[in-house]
Amino acid sequence: MLSANEALRPTAMGFTSSSFFRDDTRLRALRFLDHMLERDNMQKSEFLKALSDMWKDFDSRVLRYKVLPPLCAELRMWYATHDSSHGADHCRISG
Numbered sequence: 001m002l003s004a005n006e007a008l009r010p011t012a013m014g015f016t017s018s019s020f021f022r023d024d025t026r027l028r029a030l031r032f033l034d035h036m037l038e039r040d041n042m043q044k045s046e047f048l049k050a051l052s053d054m055w056k057d058f059d060s061r062v063l064r065y066k067v068l069p070p071l072c073a074e075l076r077m078w079y080a081t082h083d084s085s086h087g088a089d090h091c092r093i094s095g
Contacts, residue, residue: 025050026057033070037077044074 003009010018021027032039032047039047051067058067 026054026062029054030062030066033067036070036074 015021029047029051036044036047055063
């Protein structure tokens with residue numbers, strides 16, 4: 001993949017679609033989280049079940065800045081649509 005000759009290097013699309021990125025479950029989880037609000041409830045449910053086994057595989061910074069924010073956004077959406085007196089304020093990430 002690394003070559004002094006630019007013509008021999010893969011394109012950005014080719015590089016990111018390589019098996020290294022496609023087969024990494026953590027990267028696939030992060031991509032899912034990027035579009036979580038667009039997913040249907042069944043997809044979200046299956047994803048969350050799988051995510052419960054992946055917590056230990058993520059660095060704490062990745063959890064804090066890439067995993068938790070979309071999960072909190074999903075909780076806020078759920079609370080907004082379910083007329084609950086309990087808000088999702090506990091999802092604020094400080095610091």
